[in-house]
Structures are given as structure tokens and as C-alpha cells.
Amino acid sequence: MSSIRVPCDQCRQRRIRCDGHTPCASCLRTHLSCRRKYIRKRRGRKEGDGKQIAALRATEISDVQGFIVNCKEAGDILSSEDLPDLMKRCVGAYLEHMYPVMPLLKRSTLSDWFDRPLLANEHSMLFALCALVTTFMCGRSESIVGSVEWQSVARLFVRKSLLMRLEYDFIDDSTVLTLLSSFFLSVTFFELHNIRQCWFYLREAINLAQILGLHTNEFYQDMDDVDALFCRRIYDILFVTERSFAISRHKPVLLSHPLPPPAKMSRGEQEEGSEINPGFRQLVQVYSQLDVDFLHNWSQEGLVCSSFSRENRELDLVPDCDFILNTQKADIFVTQHWLDLTFWRAALQQGLLSTSAKSRSRTFSYPEDISLSLLLVLSSLPTESVEVHGLGIVSNMMYFSCSN
Template identity: 25%
Template sequence: MSSGTLRPPFRKSVKVRQACDCCRARKVRCDGASPCANCTSATFECTYLAVHKKTGPKGRRRVSTQPRYAVRPAVPVINLPPELPAASRPDSEPDSVASASPEPEQLLEDQAGHRYAQLGPHTAGTPVDARLLGGHHGICTNLRDPFGFQPSPLVSTELVALCLDAFFTHKYPITPILDRRQMEAALPHLAALPELYALLTACCAVMVLSPEILESSSPSSPSPSPSSPSAASISTSTSTSTSTSPAPPALPSAEFLISETTRARRFCNYIESPSLTTVQTSFFLFSAFFCLGRDNSAWFYIREAITMLQLLRLHEEDTYASIAPDQAAFSRRLFWVLFITERAYALQRHRLLTLQRTLALPAVDPAGPEAHILSGFLDLISLFQHFDNDFLALWNLPLATPPPAGTPPPEPLTRLQSVLARRGPPPGHCAESQQADLVVSRQWLKTMVWQLCVSKTPLPSSSRSRSRTADDSMTLHYPVTIAREVVAAARDLPRGALEANGVGIVEKVFDIGCSLADVLALAPRAAPPEALAVGPRDCLVEIVRIVGNTVRGGGESRHLRVLVAKASECLRVGVDRGVAVRPCVK
């Protein structure tokens, strides 16, 4: 250094005993003032909430759950109702200060590839009603944290509103578990409500997998990208039409929306402090993975939903006396939706049951606005309530040596077929989407019982081969009768009624078609002449058409490929996939 260069005077730095929370998170020098200079210049809220820990080795270094952010404007503080439980209030959330949080018990990796710690205080002693309601469905995020949750810019309010409108128009009659007014009221506040954001993105993931439903709400809505969760995969093409109507929002992929759900859940202590929203979110995640054909993930989330419901004791009637009437109504409906869904999925995938009939059925007000929806909902419950642990235990048994000819079918199966053979509600009794679900589910359950009968006893080719009192349900050609009922119902119902049920109804029709194809493969020996004379082969071709036309991309679905192969084999002719291609509508 030259002699002409001035040396700055030496200043002894003042030792700051504790940096403020923001400076500590940003790892910048803090002057210890309140507020400090850094927070003042960056318009952050300056707090000293972190508990100062002693120095020295502390074992393995914990993995931070927060990225190192650049300077951002402070998130506005939202005033919450004073009745929020302690576990849900902002000043009780441990994630706000990393140094004050307990060491993570387990590191998890979500589908987006990020690792995070599952944190949260022990709240086992929290009253059931407080854990269930939790203000806005149990808010768990610290809203005062300037580095807290932020919604993705790809999940716009317009997108969520579009998906919600489509859900309540088409799928709500089948799964009446969401309060529309509450969901729509939460839209402007998603940044402050990560738990509701997780629920809505999970619901959107289900809806973007049914683009034909979204198109009915927004005809020019673009299609979602196949699988990529990145912004580059979002279709931003717009119509060249000169219409003055606003362009519909771009649809992210279902996988991206699922990753948003899991990301938002990191900001919620939803395992130790579950809420009704937690159960609803897990159910929609099950639905999304089921539509994607990811069976292990689907089974995981349906079981997670049931576990959370049981943690809240929503499977016990006494719980409902201590919660608000509207919350009790949606909780009761959710229990029965899970009751039906678990049984259907257990039959499809040979699983075990968890939920039993421990709750009263939802009450129906004949003069209420949802009387027709709840009536159809009760009819669907009545179909599945006969399939209990005894039936599933028999269903899940491994195939054994067939019994000798002449062995009668088990009496419980005969009674069950008689129950399913009862006439269902007349058309117009419920919503069209419910009517489609009821008709197909009834015929599908008949097929499941028939398949079990075939595995347990040799069935005759016709009822006359058994006795005068026997009906077709205990004969080998019964799938012909079942398929005829499905084809007739599909012709009477609008296509949108089947589309609203999505992949769930496609898989049931697929099972019916496979059983019909198996019977027709044995036609020379098994099917009676009068059954063949009424066109069971035409029924099979029509079943193929239904499977191919119900959901978008049906011509490439895994169900259609298998069914076309079976139909071609049993009919001894090539079945053109063209019969299942949706006609182009302009």
C-alpha cells in the first residue's frame, strides 16, 4: 500500500448476542436492533423468536426444509379467528423457526424429488372437534413466516375455479364431500391456506384427467400435457377464433398438480393434527393415482384417508354430537364414500377391508336442495353394504381344485345374487351420473359374484339344467344377461353421464366385457341357443365401444387393448379398434 492511501480507522465490531430470525435464515450480519437495519430496508417483520442453543457439537447436522431465498417482499399477516385451536395458530407452528424445531424424525422424499422433514408438535390430546374443525379446516402453516408457503404461478385462480365448477357440475353427485361455498370462498386466500391449497390441487389433478368434463364447462379448454410436471409441458396454445370470450386457463398435468399437493402438505402438520380436509385430500390423491393406473399409490392413499378418518374418530357415531352440523354432514358423507370406494377397490385388486358399518346413513331432507343427490347416494351404499369381510375372505382365497359336478353354489352367494337382482330405482330418481354409476355398479357386482360362483362350483349352461326354481344368475351364460343390461342402459343415458364417472366406470364395464368374452369363447358348449340368438356377440362389440368412448384417449387405454384382444379371440374375427374411437366433434 502506498503512503498516499488512507487507511480506514479501525472499528471494533460490536458482538451481537442473537441475530433476528430473518437475518439468521438469510445468513447475513444482524445489528441486533429491533427492528434491525436489514429487516427495515427489506420491509421484513423483525422477530427474535428463535431459542438460542448452546454451542458445540450437536450430532448429525439437520437438513434444512427451507431454501435460501433472495430478498422478497414480506408476506402480509392474515388475522385468523380467535377460536382456532392452539396447534393451528400462527404463533404455535414450529416450522416458523428452524432452530426452535425438534430434530426431524424421518426424512421423506416426495414425487418431485425434494427431501423434507416431517415436523410438528404432539397433539394427541387435542379434542376431536378442535382437530376436525381447526378454523379453516385446520390451518397448520405459520402465516407470519416471510419465507413460508407460496402457490405455484401455474395454479391460477381461474384454473382452480374451472376445475371446481366441473367437479360440482359432474362429479359432486357421485362424491358429495365438498362444501362449494367454502371452497370458492378460499380461492383468494390460497397463499395463506396451504392445507386447502393441497385439497384443491388434488381435486384439480382428478379433473384434468377427465378433460371431456372440463371441455363441457369450457369448450375451448386446452388438453393437459401427458406427464411432464414442468412449466414447459403446459400447453399455452390459444384458439385462433375471434370470439371475445376469455381464453381458458392452461391445464397443468396431473402429475404436476399431485406434486403441488405434496409440496403444500409439507407446510402442514397433517399427520399429528389431521382434519377433515386431510381426509378429503388423501381421497382425491387416491382418485388421481387410480386414474393414472398407479395401483400401489392409489391403495396407499385410500388407506391413508381411512386412517386419518379413524384418527379423527369420524367412524364413531358419538363424535358427531360434538361438531357443527354442516361439518358433521360432510364428514358422514365422506365416511360412506370411503366405505364404497374401499369395497370396490378391494374387489378389483383383492385387498382387505378396514371400514365397517359403524355409522348411521346420511339423513335426507325430502324438501332439501340435495334430496335427489342423497337419494341416489343411499342407493349406491345399499349395493355395497352387502359385501363384507366374509365375502372378501372368500373372494381373496387362492384358486383351488374345482369341486365335483353337481355341487351347489354356496348359499350366501345365491342370496347375494337375489339381492342384486332386485329392481333398482326408476330413471329420474337421481342425477344422470348417479344413474349410470348405479346401473353399471349393480351389474358389475353381479359379475363379481358370478365369477366367485364359477370358481367354487361348476355352473350349468342354463337354468333348466338345474331346476325349475333356479334363475339365470347361477348359470354359466349369466354374463350375457348382464352385458345386455349394461348396453341397454348406456343407450338410454347421455354420454356425459358415463364420462362423469371416468376410469372407475370404464374398469367395471371392462370386467363385464371380459366375463362375456370368456363365456362366448365357450359358446358351442356353454351358452344356450336362445341366448346366442339375441346377439351376445353384438353386446360384446358394444361393450368394446363403451370402453373406448367413455374417457379421452380411450382408443389407447390399457383396458381397451386387452378387451379388443379378448373379443377378437373369442369371436374368431378381428375387432377393429375403430369402433371405439370417439367421433370428431367440430
């Protein structure tokens, strides 16, 4: 086996052929000292000096340090001294901005809780409400926690709410407080982009509502009409939220219909103002137009049964009522247009669309009409009335951009 011929340093520098001997013929002829001190560089992929790894490691360390700083700042705000003040601000923001959207708690009850020691289920629900308000209001035109990382504060509120559940048997809670806690946690996780946790706690809230019997007439017998009003709203908000999630995420539903409204106005409606309940009932009515069969088939990744083609599915649009608050109008009209577009997509799947259809809702250009109509509605409303609905209303509006 022949050995590898290595050129000497002089032949390499002169770029001439070397015979590989020591000394080589060329060096003998030119009277040069023949030596081989040059170290050849290894060919192929070379090991790095670690600059990229060091840069990535520095970035990770910076992120971790930033997270620790944010947690410390959030922890400072949630200290035992400042916690009551922050929670009062959250409750105040809920009553001022979010109450028309979720009128689920008596104003007087929330005010009284800060004047006495709280039970474990009350504490858990209040922490969950604060987590919800923090995610809805912070990062928008009005902030609750200022420059502090609002997601860290919201997660700390969530953790405190769940820790309070260890203080009592929350499954056997005979009040609606644990149910509300689960609902608020569900919406909070939705705002935090954690869909798995959101769906889990929404189903937990629905299960607790069915365990208590909120869907039965017996539950409301001998109950004060004010308490009955808010319990009915709790059931209906679960009905609305489940159907919204079922449409957007193709999920099955457990609640088949909302509760009928009371025959007469209760003292609760009189205390909060005459405009809250009508707007809330209008929103429930919009979602009531989705029947269970449609939702069941839609949950199969958007598949719609053949019976859809035999029905003229169009929404009964709610008129623009002056007595409805702007916050409720934004929710109602976005929901109407969103569901109308959902029906259009179902018709598209069944091949029911045509350029010569008599109804505009059965034409291919109908999404343009829906989008223009929604734009006109939203442009007439204050920005704050849209912001207060959080990520849910933004997701529904993004649905339109994907359909045009």
C-alpha cells in the first residue's frame, strides 16, 4: 500500500510538484532546506467556536430573568397589603365596563364582600373574576395593573382561585359560586390562548350547573326573584358560551335550549336599570336560532347533514334597538353576522350557492355583503364597546377576513 505523498513547505509555497522525499529533489537542486512544518487544515465540516450557542444561551437567560422580574413585580402588586386594592379595582372595572356583557352578580353582593371575611368559595370566585377582568381590560385602552405584565397577574389570580378550592369540597358546593369560578376561569384561559383548559373549565361549569339543577323548574321554586334572575342568567351565559365555542371549535353541546325569561320584571332588573336584561335576552335569542341537529353535525369538523339543503336557514336579525347599550350592541351584531356567515359556509358545503340565486345569502359574494354590513355597524359604535369583549369578538371578526 503506497504512502500518502506530502509536499514540503518550500514546494508548497512555490506551488510546484514535490516528490515527497526528504530532502526532495527540488530542494536539493535549489539548495533549500527541505522541511515539513506546515499543518494541513482538515477538510469538511469544522467544529464551531460556540458563538451561536453562547448567543442563544444569553437570550434564554435574558428571557428567564425578564420572566422572574415580571413575576416579582406581579407578586409585589399581589402582596397582602396591595391585594385588596387591586381586587377592588378589578371589581370596579367589571361593574363599569363588563357588567352589561356578563350581568351575573348583584352589585350589592360584590360591594358587601369587601366589608367582611370571605368564605372559601367566595374567595375562589372573586379571584377568578379578577383574573377574568385582568385579561379583558389590560393591554387595551384602559389597564388595571399599569406597566406590570398582565398575563403574570392573571395567572397568579388563577392559581389563587384554584388553591382556594383546596379549602372546601367544591364539587358539593350548593351555591353557584364554584360554578361561576369555573366559568370565569374558562374565559380567562381563552384570553390566555389556552383552549384546552378553556374547554375543560367550561364543561366543568356546565356539569356543576346540571348537578345543581339550574335547568329545572324545581331549582327556582321558593327562590327570591332577584336570585332567580341571576341564576337564570348564569345558565344562559353557559348556553351562549358553549354554542359560541361549538361553532368556532367544532365541539358538541350539552345544553339544548335556554331558559324561558320570567313572566314579569323582577326587582333585580329594576335595581340595575331597564336596559341590561333586554340586551342580554337578545343575545340569548340570537344563539337560540341554532338547533341541536345543526350543531351536532357541525361538530363533525364542519360537516352538515343533508337535511340542511331542504331548509331555508336564515337568521332573524335583531332590529337596531335604541334601548340596548352599545356594549351589548357590539356583541349582538358581531354574533349575528358571524352566525350568518357560518350558515353561508354550511350552504357552500351542500352546493346550494349559485350566481343566479334569488336570495343574496345563497350567492358566492354574500360574505362581502356581511362584512360591509358589519363594518357599518361597528363604525357607529365607540371603540371601547368592542374592546371590552376581549379576544372572543376579535376571533369572530377575523372569521370574516378568512371568508372574503
